[in-house]
Amino acid sequence: MASYLAYPEYSLDGFPALWKQKRLRFALKMNPSKNEINLEDSDLVSFVPMDAIGEYGGIRLNEEKELSEIGSGYTYFCDDDVVVAKITPCFENGKGALAKGLKNKTAFGTTELYVMRAVREQFEPQFLFYLTISDLFRKIGESEMYGAGGQKRVPENFIKDFRAALPSMEEQKTISRFLDFKTAQIDTLIAKKKVLLDKLAEKRTALISHAVTKGLDPSVAMKDSGVAWLGEVPTHWTIMRARYASTFVTSGSRGWAEYYSDSGSIFLRITNVSRDSVDLLLHDIQRVLPPESSEGERTATQSGDVLVSITADLGSVAVIPDGFENAYVSQHLALVRPNGDRIFGRWMAYQFFSASGQAQLTGSGYGGTKIQLGLGDVKDVWLALPPTDEQEEICTWIGAEVDKLKRQSDAIHDVILRLREYRSALITNAVTGKIDVRGFEIPPTVKEVA
Numbered sequence: 001m002a003s004y005l006a007y008p009e010y011s012l013d014g015f016p017a018l019w020k021q022k023r024l025r026f027a028l029k030m031n032p033s034k035n036e037i038n039l040e041d042s043d044l045v046s047f048v049p050m051d052a053i054g055e056y057g058g059i060r061l062n063e064e065k066e067l068s069e070i071g072s073g074y075t076y077f078c079d080d081d082v083v084v085a086k087i088t089p090c091f092e093n094g095k096g097a098l099a100k101g102l103k104n105k106t107a108f109g110t111t112e113l114y115v116m117r118a119v120r121e122q123f124e125p126q127f128l129f130y131l132t133i134s135d136l137f138r139k140i141g142e143s144e145m146y147g148a149g150g151q152k153r154v155p156e157n158f159i160k161d162f163r164a165a166l167p168s169m170e171e172q173k174t175i176s177r178f179l180d181f182k183t184a185q186i187d188t189l190i191a192k193k194k195v196l197l198d199k200l201a202e203k204r205t206a207l208i209s210h211a212v213t214k215g216l217d218p219s220v221a222m223k224d225s226g227v228a229w230l231g232e233v234p235t236h237w238t239i240m241r242a243r244y245a246s247t248f249v250t251s252g253s254r255g256w257a258e259y260y261s262d263s264g265s266i267f268l269r270i271t272n273v274s275r276d277s278v279d280l281l282l283h284d285i286q287r288v289l290p291p292e293s294s295e296g297e298r299t300a301t302q303s304g305d306v307l308v309s310i311t312a313d314l315g316s317v318a319v320i321p322d323g324f325e326n327a328y329v330s331q332h333l334a335l336v337r338p339n340g341d342r343i344f345g346r347w348m349a350y351q352f353f354s355a356s357g358q359a360q361l362t363g364s365g366y367g368g369t370k371i372q373l374g375l376g377d378v379k380d381v382w383l384a385l386p387p388t389d390e391q392e393e394i395c396t397w398i399g400a401e402v403d404k405l406k407r408q409s410d411a412i413h414d415v416i417l418r419l420r421e422y423r424s425a426l427i428t429n430a431v432t433g434k435i436d437v438r439g440f441e442i443p444p445t446v447k448e449v450a
Helices: 125-132 135-143 156-161 169-214 294-298 345-353 355-362 375-379 388-431 444-449
Strands: 020-023 028-030 044-048 064-066 075-078 082-085 096-098 106-109 113-118 163-166 222-224 232-234 238-241 246-251 265-268 286-288 306-309 317-319 333-338 382-385
Touching (some): 113 125, 113 156, 169 232, 306 345, 317 345, 333 345, 345 382, 355 375
Parallel strands (some): 044 106
Antiparallel strands (some): 020 163, 028 113, 082 113, 222 232, 238 382, 306 333
């Protein structure tokens, strides 16, 4: 923040000397009553589930209900209220927003929201919103969460007792305009970077899809595969369903949660497979002390096995690498053991990962979309099989090309991370007075465009 000036004088608490320190309970109203609603039962209002609340701002307003349809258990708020998620991990992830554009200026949402209404003589709503997504507010709130595991929540008294330093109303508006302008610039840059990521992902899928259905030799003779999703394939390739290219296809058994442990065997779940790669995701590995039963042994993995998600994120795929033998899989994953005489595990994984495989697995190739897969759906996927030496050659080529794309993608992710960190630091420094933006004005060229 070296490009911004500091205030000329600060208090011993580190806030600008002229800002007034105050606990939030004296500057806002928490969770206003539904009794203030002045609407007919037939009037429409916005309905806001948790997934409609953005991280660090924004509410998706695509769902409306008649007031009479809203049950008593939902959280009420209206335009210009600030909502903050109270439960983990939503609070830590910055879920919260300033409500704008609600149907009939009224909304009902998840019970896992706190509603904060600014006292207008003391708080500018947009300034309050920026305060609630600042690192200062979120980090202190995170430290005061109570409860166990995924049910930890921020106590309401944390918000009421949070000590904020408030500049004048005019200065709050100036800071809010500054942050509106700067965060919009940063968000625009992030959006452009995400477009690049999408293009790289499309390029990766297209590259893999072409290689596993056409091969690497553009001059090779082709034949009609007889399968719409595969199209033409090299004449020396064979076509068969996954059931005939596998020694077996099964899924994990239920009840593994009671065997969770900090040590023991690796237990693979949906979080370990993705649609971005055929490599296992290793950032969230669970371990189990498996029971001594045939049911556990039935789904013990071998290197080269292929995993396919069948209940969520349908079509996510991973291949078991060397060193992950005798891991176990959850009931939400299909475990496919390729017939090593006909097909390599990585080749099968790339086939499932390709546009053809995804269309067959998810149902998009049939004009619909499945919400769950049976083992029969996995077994029935059509595969294109070159000789095993050619499979190995093509897999090596795909691996090298995907690595190049991954390096580009990782570099873009790093830029996005730095932009988000800068955005967060800018907000925190502005609402706590670490930088003085009182002289800020939106550039004339930007005003003209707006």
